Amino acid sequence: MERNRHEPVLLKEAVSALNVRKDGIFLDGTYGRGGHSRAILARLTEQGRLFALDKDPQAVAAAQEELGTDNRFAIVQGSFADMNHWVHGWGVSGALDGILLDLGVSSPQLNDPERGFSFMEDGPLDMRMDPTQGVSAAEWLAEATERELSRVFWEFGEERHARRIARSIVMARERQQLTRTSQLAQLIEDTIGRRERKHPATRCFQAIRIHINKELADLATGLAASIEQLRPGGRLVAISFHSLEDRLVKRTFREAARPGQVRRNIPEDPAWKRRLRLIGKAVRPSEHEISVNPRARSAVMRVAEKLA
Numbered sequence: 527m528e529r530n531r532h533e534p535v536l537l538k539e540a541v542s543a544l545n546v547r548k549d550g551i552f553l554d555g556t557y558g559r560g561g562h563s564r565a566i567l568a569r570l571t572e573q574g575r576l577f578a579l580d581k582d583p584q585a586v587a588a589a590q591e592e593l594g595t596d597n598r599f600a601i602v603q604g605s606f607a608d609m610n611h612w613v614h615g616w617g618v619s620g621a622l623d624g625i626l627l628d629l630g631v632s633s634p635q636l637n638d639p640e641r642g643f644s645f646m647e648d649g650p651l652d653m654r655m656d657p658t659q660g661v662s663a664a665e666w667l668a669e670a671t672e673r674e675l676s677r678v679f680w681e682f683g684e685e686r687h688a689r690r691i692a693r694s695i696v697m698a699r700e701r702q703q704l705t706r707t708s709q710l711a712q713l714i715e716d717t718i719g720r721r722e723r724k725h726p727a728t729r730c731f732q733a734i735r736i737h738i739n740k741e742l743a744d745l746a747t748g749l750a751a752s753i754e755q756l757r758p759g760g761r762l763v764a765i766s767f768h769s770l771e772d773r774l775v776k777r778t779f780r781e782a783a784r785p786g787q788v789r790r791n792i793p794e795d796p797a798w799k800r801r802l803r804l805i806g807k808a809v810r811p812s813e814h815e816i817s818v819n820p821r822a823r824s825a826v827m828r829v830a831e832k833l834a
Contacts, residue, residue, distance in 0.1 A: 534561025549573035550623035555606030558632040581655035607744035609751040630767035645711035683733030756832035805829040
């Protein structure tokens with residue numbers, strides 16, 4: 527149990543940024559293991575509501591077991607990219623007081639070798655947030671062209687040895703299919719060596735996970751939907767864990783806060799309307815939180831408020 531505990535990152539900061547009204551309507555778009563959801567519920571009265579989404583059926587099952595009898599709470603298995611559908615079904619379209627998107631992978635997912643997210647222990651190369659949907663990492667690695675492998679490693683992992691690793695994978699799978707995390711991690715290490723403190727397979731594992739789960743495409747769609755579903759004065763809080771996510775959140779927030787401003791010193795197009803107001807600067811975990819939860823080290827939280 528201790529091994530699979532998930533420590534919510536920036537818990538106090540995120541709940542404070544949501545500016546939780548006791549009778550408000552909120553959405554946790556990435557339930558995980560419910561740390562943020564429990565903190566939000568603690569601030570709500572019987573008139574408040576909290577809806578939640580998660581792609582992972584294990585996360586949904588854990589939520590239903592713990593909070594299923596709470597009349598203020600409802601959760602469904604699904605992606606926040608499909609938020610518009612679910613919010614419409616709940617009858618709260620355009621009426622949300624706050625939306626939280628805590629991106630990335632939860633500790634239970636990382637710590638379970640059978641999910642294939644980590645190379646710290648051997649397991650099947652799966653990496654799907656929802657193991658019942660889409661292709662696994664092993665299936666993708668078996669079919670992807672060398673060019674596609676290289677593109678994914680470069681774009682989603684920012685791996686400078688992307689071409690060499692892609693070539694090694696294509697050559698290796700001619701001899702034996704890559705089905706285990708330890709196989710792939712060792713192949714990458716053998717290809718580029720170990721010159722940094724970080725394991726050489728880290729960037730490629732990140733890239734494959736992002737590609738398999740369509741994380742950046744879902745994030746772009748989910749951010750746009752969040753802006754639509756907030757009421758005026760509602761808050762959007764996004765916590766990202768790598769630079770690709772954070773850049774996308776930052777760009778989306780800035781474009782909604784300063785639409786039509788192509789470059790500095792160029793006036794805004796009056797045909798465009800501001801939709802968001804940026805709240806403060808990017809927030810990062812304290813040294814104390816990082817010491818308690820090292821996985822919080824790369825977290826960045828950004829906050830915006832919906833304008834009328």
